Amino acid sequence: MSVDLSAWPEEARPLARRILAFIEGSLRGRPSEPFEELALALHRFQARRCPVRASLTEGPVDRLVDIPAIPVGLFKDLPVGTLPPDAPGIRFLTSGTTLGGRGEHRMRSDALYLHGAVSWARRCLPTWPTKTVNLLLDPAEHPTSSLSHMVAAFAPKQSWHLGPRGIDAEGFRRALAQGPAFVGATSFALAALLQRDPSPLPPGCTLMITGGFKGHTTDLDQDSLYDQAATHLRPAELVTEYGMTELSSQLWGRPDTAYRPPPWLRAIVIDPVTEEPMPCGEAGQLRFVDLCNLDGSVAIETLDQGILSEDGSVALLGRLPEAPVRGCSLTVEEAWMTREDPTR
Amino acid sequence: MTRWDEVRAWRDRLRRADIVDACDDLSPEGLREAVDSALEALSDEALHDVASLRGQPFARAVVITTGTVPTAALEWVALLLGRGSQVTWKHPAGRPGLAPLAAQLAGGLPLRITSDRDCLDGADVIVVLGSDETVRQVRAAAPKGAQVYGHGHAWSCAWVTGQPLPPDRRVPSGFTSSWGRVAADATLFDGRGCLSPVVVFTSIPLERALDSLATAMQAAAERWPLGIVHPSEAALERQRRAHTRVVGTRRRGEGWALHGVSARYVSPVALPRSVAVVSVPSLDQAVECASQWGQALSTVGTDDPTSAAAWFEIGATRICALGRMQRPPLDRVHDGVRWIYQTFRATALEL
Numbered sequence: 001m002s003v004d005l006s007a008w009p010e011e012a013r014p015l016a017r018r019i020l021a022f023i024e025g026s027l028r029g030r031p032s033e034p035f036e037e038l039a040l041a042l043h044r045f046q047a048r049r050c051p052v053r054a055s056l057t058e059g060p061v062d063r064l065v066d067i068p069a070i071p072v073g074l075f076k077d078l079p080v081g082t083l084p085p086d087a088p089g090i091r092f093l094t095s096g097t098t099l100g101g102r103g104e105h106r107m108r109s110d111a112l113y114l115h116g117a118v119s120w121a122r123r124c125l126p127t128w129p130t131k132t133v134n135l136l137l138d139p140a141e142h143p144t145s146s147l148s149h150m151v152a153a154f155a156p157k158q159s160w161h162l163g164p165r166g167i168d169a170e171g172f173r174r175a176l177a178q179g180p181a182f183v184g185a186t187s188f189a190l191a192a193l194l195q196r197d198p199s200p201l202p203p204g205c206t207l208m209i210t211g212g213f214k215g216h217t218t219d220l221d222q223d224s225l226y227d228q229a230a231t232h233l234r235p236a237e238l239v240t241e242y243g244m245t246e247l248s249s250q251l252w253g254r255p256d257t258a259y260r261p262p263p264w265l266r267a268i269v270i271d272p273v274t275e276e277p278m279p280c281g282e283a284g285q286l287r288f289v290d291l292c293n294l295d296g297s298v299a300i301e302t303l304d305q306g307i308l309s310e311d312g313s314v315a316l317l318g319r320l321p322e323a324p325v326r327g328c329s330l331t332v333e334e335a336w337m338t339r340e341d342p343t344r
Numbered sequence: 345m346t347r348w349d350e351v352r353a354w355r356d357r358l359r360r361a362d363i364v365d366a367c368d369d370l371s372p373e374g375l376r377e378a379v380d381s382a383l384e385a386l387s388d389e390a391l392h393d394v395a396s397l398r399g400q401p402f403a404r405a406v407v408i409t410t411g412t413v414p415t416a417a418l419e420w421v422a423l424l425l426g427r428g429s430q431v432t433w434k435h436p437a438g439r440p441g442l443a444p445l446a447a448q449l450a451g452g453l454p455l456r457i458t459s460d461r462d463c464l465d466g467a468d469v470i471v472v473l474g475s476d477e478t479v480r481q482v483r484a485a486a487p488k489g490a491q492v493y494g495h496g497h498a499w500s501c502a503w504v505t506g507q508p509l510p511p512d513r514r515v516p517s518g519f520t521s522s523w524g525r526v527a528a529d530a531t532l533f534d535g536r537g538c539l540s541p542v543v544v545f546t547s548i549p550l551e552r553a554l555d556s557l558a559t560a561m562q563a564a565a566e567r568w569p570l571g572i573v574h575p576s577e578a579a580l581e582r583q584r585r586a587h588t589r590v591v592g593t594r595r596r597g598e599g600w601a602l603h604g605v606s607a608r609y610v611s612p613v614a615l616p617r618s619v620a621v622v623s624v625p626s627l628d629q630a631v632e633c634a635s636q637w638g639q640a641l642s643t644v645g646t647d648d649p650t651s652a653a654a655w656f657e658i659g660a661t662r663i664c665a666l667g668r669m670q671r672p673p674l675d676r677v678h679d680g681v682r683w684i685y686q687t688f689r690a691t692a693l694e695l
Binding site: 051056070071074078273275285319320330 | 498499538573574576578582583586609613640
């Protein structure tokens with residue numbers, strides 16, 4: 001597959017080529033170089049151009065685990081990445097429903113992003129779609145949604161049935177009446193569909209469920225959602241996806257299996273208190289090293305928890321458990337809800 | 345022996361009790377200081393003043409502590425018992441905190457503890473100390489006709505100018521300077537209380553303020569070691585630390601952290617002994633910053649009495665001297681109300 005790297009300036013293009021070569025090679029089972037080597041090169045490149053990464057770099061960075069993982073909260077109000085403020089490119093924003101504010105991930109081009117995302121989805125999806133019918137935001141109207149941007153690249157025929165006022169169940173059903181499709185849905189949108197119209201999908205559909213319920217009120221937990229989706233919608237295949245706006249790569253799984261990252265994305269599980277890496281099989285806070293994040297941050301620290309397996313797959317356990325509220329001070333959620341709109 | 349005499353005896357037994365088993369997540373020294381401070385507010389004089397207020401007791405009271413500092417219920421329980429109510433203290437399942445000790449030492453006082461959600465039946469007053477969401481749920485589940493008082497989460501800040509403060513016997517010895525008082529306020533309950541200063545605004549230059557407060561925070565940490573820090577707290581504090589490393593100035597010691605940042609990076613969320621310090625040229629700028637969360641602002645501790653009007657204007661409900669933020673008097677305004685009037689049915693005889 002030809003990937004246009006011309007959006008990147010001369011100084012970044014060698015790294016872009018190395019990333020591309022790594023993706024191509026690792027998909028064939030022969031990575032072009034060690035993961036750690038490329039990750040360290042990306043860190044050095046970004047530390048020279050991103051003041052946030054430079055500020056967080058203390059001491060020598062010689063190993064993968066030395067690479068500072070930028071906490072996702074910093075994306076809200078600091079310019080994380082190597083792009084100058086006025087540089088053209090793609091801009092994705094987080095939903096901003098959990099921690100208030102909206103994190104920003106900018107990239108010069110979506111060429112690497114889409115190449116990685118599509119290549120790995122092709123590996124993970126049982127059948128490659130020719131049409132998608134989605135309970136996701138329309139990327140034409142919401143160009144800052146990274147999820148919609150990715151799914152839009154799966155097939156040329158596509159329709160979108162989620163808007164600011166909720167799902168368009170009737171339009172969704174009409175679009176599906178023309179035959180099987182890949183159905184992309186957020187957990188919350190799917191819960192709304194199950195409540196409003198739980199009739200089966202046409203035979204042959206693949207249903208992708210992604211995201212948690214953050215910022216939304218629902219009576220369903222994730223496992224119940226999977227059960228109900230399987231029982232009522234009866235998709236031919238049910239797959240799960242985990243991605244973050246701050247990442248360029250995604251993990252795919254199934255309701256009863258761990259998520260598989262592509263070879264160019266690595267999860268690291270740490271003890272949230274001591275910051276020490278946790279052994280495989282033990283739960284901890286998730287960090288990711290994403291070789292596709294050329295313009296953003298090669299390593300990020302999430303507020304999610306998971307368990308890493310020997311094969312690199314990750315069992316996701318959701319958000320780090322809220323410290324059972326120990327005081328009567330504001331929680332993060334409350335602080336955001338309580339904030340007065342300065343424009344009001 | 346009157347009910348109030350029994351309450352005084354109960355208070356004295358709690359003062360002498362071994363509280364180590366009730367520690368939950370505070371260090372033994374931290375919990376001891378918190379309990380002593382709470383019991384100090386229940387002085388003979390304060391109890392006498394409350395007892396003299398005219399009113400009728402509620403027959404059955406339920407005090408629910410789902411998310412609060414461990415001593416918050418003590419004052420409520422004491423006053424409700426003193427009035428003559430039967431009191432049920434509902435604590436979170438698996439986290440009874442001080443409740444078992446309080447019940448064990450209650451003597452003949454009608455204090456029952458439970459973690460059972462069905463404890464609301466028959467209550468004619470319910471006090472909820474928890475999040476706004478918990479308050480909402482309890483209101484929905486309360487028996488018809490029951491009075492429900494909810495005290496949700498809030499935040500507090502300090503305004504420090506360096507003006508001298510008069511001596512105060514309730515301020516811990518060794519912490520009587522302005523910065524010492526701030527450290528004592530920020531350390532009690534490990535800084536998780538809604539009366540704890542999450543942000544310190546100061547007219548003093550940032551580096552000087554940080555150095556002074558750092559010295560005091562270290563002394564406080566040695567006297568009252570930090571308790572347990574939970575995973576999500578640790579993760580959020582690491583995030584805050586990274587943020588400060590990029591845009592601010594840090595001071596950090598064993599179990600405490602100061603984040604010198606500009607007003608635009610302030611967050612009113614409390615993390616264990618993690619305090620933002622914001623140096624501003626004028627009170628106006630401090631007030632403007634705090635006003636973003638004005639509706640949830642509880643207490644402002646200060647050494648500048650002339651600032652009170654500005655703080656009240658943006659929503660603060662209590663202004664006090666530094667060192668007294670988390671050591672309030674029994675009769676005080678809490679969440680905008682004089683809470684002691686919620687412990688009985690006020691009556692008036694106008695014949």
